[in-house]
Amino acid sequence: MEAVNLKTPPSSMRKLRACLICSLIKTEEQFYQEGCDNCATAFDGVDGGTTPNFSGMISMMDPDSSWVARYKRLQKLVPGCYAVDVQKD
């Protein structure tokens, strides 16, 4: 059984940001401390790699069997909270 990372979901509801690459949602602080769980190397820092402009939220628990994960292409990503849409501008 794979290890459970309890730190992936956002720890608070304030200052939430979404990763521009994989749209993982975490707090600003979490991004500073741990970076992005999916995009370890490609992650471009909090300012360049994340955005507070996202909408919706998907809590992906079981990406392997999920239709939502397939539709939103979250299959290969770690379980966690993802944005439905991220504004990249």
Add this chain to the structure above:
Amino acid sequence: MATRNRTKKEDLEDGFSLPDDYDEVDNDELFGDGGSDFEEEKSAPKSNKRLKKTKKSRIKNKRRKVKEANVNQFFDEFADEDDDEEEDDVGGEINEEERQKIYERYDQNKFGQRSKNMYAEMSEDDLEDYAKNLESKYNRDVELDPEEDDEARNIYPTRADPTLWLVKCKQGCEREACVCLMNKYLHLKKQGKPLSIISATISDKVQSHLYIEAYKEVHVREAIRGLNLIFQRDCIRIKNEETASVFEIDKASKITLKKGQWVKLNSGLHSGDYAKVVGVDDSKDGCYLKLIPRIKTETGPDPRIVKNRKKIGMPERAPLKFFNKEEFSDVVEKYNGMFNKQMLYWNRNYYRKGFLYKYFNIKNIETDNVIPPRAILEKFLRPGENHDEVDHSDEDPEEEMEKWKKLASENILLTKGDKIKVISGELQNLTGKVIAIEKKVVTMKPDIEDIPDNLDLDISMISKHFEEGDHVYVVEGEYEGEKGMITKVKGGRCIIFSDVKQREFIAFLNNCKLSSQVAQLTSSNIEHGYNVFDLIVTTKRMAGIVLAIEKESLKILTQNGNVQNIDVNDVSNKVIQKNNVSTLDHDGNFVSVGDPVRVVEGPNKNLKAIIRNIHQNSIFLYNKEFLETFGYFVENNKNIAMRGEESGKRNMTAPNNKRRDPLIGKIVTICKGEYKGFEARVVDTIERTVKLELFFKSKIIQLRKSDIIEKDKIQEDKRPVKMEPRHVVPKTPAYQPNSPGYSYNNSGKESPNGGL
């Protein structure tokens, strides 16, 4: 598309099928055995190189769909640049030259360069193996093209897929609930008893709802049990074909705010006030605005204004006034990080140069086409003379004025048929009529016959045109809602003589409209709730019919027959006319609203009219002859008589002798209700109710006529009800000796022995 189809077909022919564990294979191969982040980092660019090489090796073979996205998410960026090239050669027939170009391009690419070196080090056999290896891998991946994913199978979930269930949650706590479920899942999974739900989604479109993906409703119920943010009751299944729409994003709803933009507030204390955006919040939930404060001073605002506001149901509020630090004792100078400025801090708000700087939620802001009136703009630019520190605002006043003028001029509200005038260019001073408007191009029909063609003009070149004597309506600006006649036109402005207030004012031509075009706009005053032909009562107890409405005043026909202009603030209330209001006419007949009457006395003698409103002794009548007052005129009720003979029907129902109810003064018995059985005297009757004075107690009560009986009548009623004597006709069959045995027995008495 053709390529794609063929690819699939060939795959089928090869008998190739997609292994279930394809992703594991990918990862193992690319990352080696180690799973640490460090190794992933290293292997990432390397694997990319390999991808490039594969393409090269398979360039003759047109099946070159490389699926970086599926290898790992963070190759997306690299993949993108290649995609274009890929499409080039997949899409059409490629000749040798183009192919060569592509080779060269790859060589110039730094990744390509590197991989070339890598291959140089490899032996030929190794290369072949390696190429084969990769080829098989990418063949397999063809099926997993992300675009094909979308088109072919991802639109609707199949039956084997889990379904979405809709549950309700607390409003405003959607995100929290979503994260809550995630945490619950992870914690329980750590304990070894994971929840069976698969995902949870919230959409910004749908408030206070949560979509949970699961195979069964039981799983959802299990997951939400014990969470107080989610309501346990409802759990609705979403149909498969509706599922995808949950994830569609409504992008149009996003509002973009820019610094320096004018906005209008639409709720709260500053409702209706104009403000300027000085800072936009990152999350775009709101912005910082600069506005003129409304500070409640101890003396309070003008009591008259307050009184009227209360009447309309608005909370009282202070007038617009610049902040003056000398007026308040506890002002602190504080540095504000948001604006990077020293600001005055008072009562939890920041002030600077007389303005209030405050954060507002975007929900409370109106952003579309907001153009402040000139007066407000001038206030913003020159905020008060007696403020030393307010002398020069941050913005250059002239520049601001220019910007505003540009805004205002762009905002010509043109409609078909408007008269316009060219204000710049060769055709200056040419007038004409608008025929069509398309965005910023206006088609104009010139008034001069020498120019037969219609002209297309840019909206910035024209302005509205009115002539002296035109009757116009001001649609925007300080005098919004006023109607009047243009007495002079000069530049872009005109002097208008107001119909109602009987005074002159200046307005922009662009803000005016010919009043004939806006008749419907003036038929009601939404702000105050008055309509034309409403019956109102003024504060001086004068009744009147509303004939015309301006922004702040009403033209009324009073009960004395005069036409007056009154201020909206002088209106006490609107009379809602009930249908059954009636009064007595000259002959003592009851007349009510809608009855046809004839004027029998006074200057309007013998005029026929219809009753429209009744207020005490004044009757508002309608007759077409009174053009100035839209047909309305007023008569005293003694001056009119019902046209009973002509209409006929009313005469029967309202006879003359009905004036005094015969019931009055009679002694009655109450036969229903609280006072049942008591006797009382009728004091008065109103329609179907009676007022009774009780005998046993000094009290007057009101009852329905049906609840009482006249005392004389009671006795009359009782007399005939006599008890019938019980006699003669036996009610039961048993009384009747019709049993055959009975007679037999009777006759049997007379036994033959009896005769002995």
